[in-house]
Amino acid sequence: MRIALFLTCFNDTVYPQTGKAVVRLLRRLGHEVDFPPAQTCCGQMHFNTGYRPEIVPMLRRFTEVFGGYEAVVAPSPSCVGMVRHEFPVVARQYGDNALREAVDAVVPRVHELSEFLVDELKVTDVGAYYPHRVTYHPTCHSLRGLRSGDRPLRLLREVRGIDLVELPEAESCCGFGGTFALKNAATSTAMLADKMTCVRETGAEVLSAADNSCLMHIGGGLTRLSSGVRSVHLAEILASTEEDR
């Protein structure tokens, strides 16, 4: 299958290792992966902060860049949620007919990584090896936005060498919420503190999630405390093999 990687602007800029991991993983599973370089951003930050008209050019660009692919995969439930749920809203509110049609055509082909692996490629054992104690935070956009369910955990359970430990109060929001962390910094910090307590209770050395934005928030708190807990994107764990040792 010829798959386009929609890396998202945030991963592209701050977490390129996540993109490299997705490329490696999908190629290892026998697929062609392309990164259309004309891609930029899904506009989620603008949408969630209330700046809707600004998104229209991004939306148009997205449909032009990804419209020709069989499948588009992104390692970010929140950006996929933006495409799947909010693109049609913005297109109907501000777009012309052509844009609405282009959006409706591309949306069903955009997948989040874990759902793409489990639902489209029908694989849970991706041949990964990762000998660490790991706890997994399901993130709100994965859990309640995309309804990804236990797909990420099914993938992690098949990883060889992994010591997967349950995160207490896993379904509670970490307090990131995009610009919420800036606009309501004090409340965000209070939520972060509780999330970090739960992470540290597990004794895990690695905190994983499917969204680097939540990981940046929780991980930023954990390094501030010199907790020794690393934050690693799900894709990077799934891409790891014994040869990496």
Added chain:
Amino acid sequence: MTSQRAHQRTNVVWLGSPSFPEAAKPLLRDEQLRSNLRRATGTIRERRLAVTGELDDWEELRTAGEAVKRRTLRHLDHYLEQLEASVVRAGGQVHWAADAEEANRIVTRLVRETGEREVVKVKSMATQEIGLNEALAEAGIDAYETDLAELIVQLADDRPSHILVPAIHRNRAEIREIFTAAMGRYGRPAPEDLTDDPAALAEAARLHLREKFLRAKVAVSGANFASADTGTVAVVESEGNGRMCLTLPETLITVMGIEKVVPAFSDLEIFLQLLPRSSTGERMNPYTSLWTGTTEGDGPSTFHLVLLDNGRTATLADATGRQALACIRCSACLNVCPVYERTGGHAYGSVYPGPIGAVLTPQLVGVENAASLPFASTLCGACYDACPVKIDIPEVLTHLRAQAVESRRARRKVPSAEALVMKAAAAVFATPGRLAAAQKAAGLGGRFLGDTVSRLPGPLSGWSDARDAPVPPRESFRAWWERTEGGTDEEER
């Protein structure tokens, strides 16, 4: 519209408070409050999950509740006129109030016409919304709250911080203090040796309230539902204090938001299952009172129904936002909201706190008068999952955020700092070339900073107060992809 909305501002009490982030700060520092809230919301949350989980048709019930509410809102004028006719036919009188001021004026007049100077009250959000107690006080009429939690709030001269559990922010030691200090001012004082044992506290409240029930000639209530076909009004409560008010006095005045009407009496079958399970985690409501007009020799001989608009028809005009009017005030969204759990209700500056308050209040008062509320959420979606009538609260939140931004744009000649940042970001995302240039600049900057940044400037400092920020790598993914020709270079695999 602006002047009309500005007028409405006074119509939902206590919106003069600071914006949500400012109001939240002192509350977040209150350890006692945090632990009271955590314990209370955690307990209710678990009970709700247990009792909603035991019904096989819970999701169908939610869908049915949503359908009835949405249909009613689409034809609200029709059902309200039907309700009015039904109530009048059953011996009641109906009054229409466009806003808080008019509603308060009507109720005050009705109480004065009885010649009484005091009323007992059934717990009611609508009368909280319009500040009825304060309006009655100005007219020399004492209004006594009889719901236990409302009584605690009233005695403490406090404000409710939860829709269903107004005193959720208080623990029993605090309640003992309040009873001892204040009960004597309003009637029978608390016993001198009052302890903080829940049974002792309840007994003190019982004795204090009993005097009021037996004396009162006029009662004021809200309404959970009113069926248009029969004119029946319904109030659900847990203590039976409401029922005392609804049966003992001679005159009953009910103030009801116009969105509380349901088409048929039989629709109550749905809501009387949805409400108690969602709100208190109970299978059935302990006290459900239904009355239809007046009945000779049974209950109040005079019944007034005041139908309150107060921003609701304006809300109804917004096809996305109007779903907030489907709310049945169960509080399930408050109890699952991680933001509410940390701040409590007072930060929302409205009698409607939590997720539903964040979407309802700005619509009732005009979004420019409560512009921080739609942003008081991480959009985690827990509220939507918990809502018994499936109000898509995150959808309304982002919808209102866009309205808040548009209204600020319309009023300001000079764009805000945030608008400039968003504009600049949109320009960067307009072309991949600009994005690549910005990434390169960030990566170069990052080379001097080490692995993480512990202090960020200006508006970003809220982040670095508690979190390290990652430093962008020297090479973005797209730069790597270009250099290695799609990662085909083995070394760069």
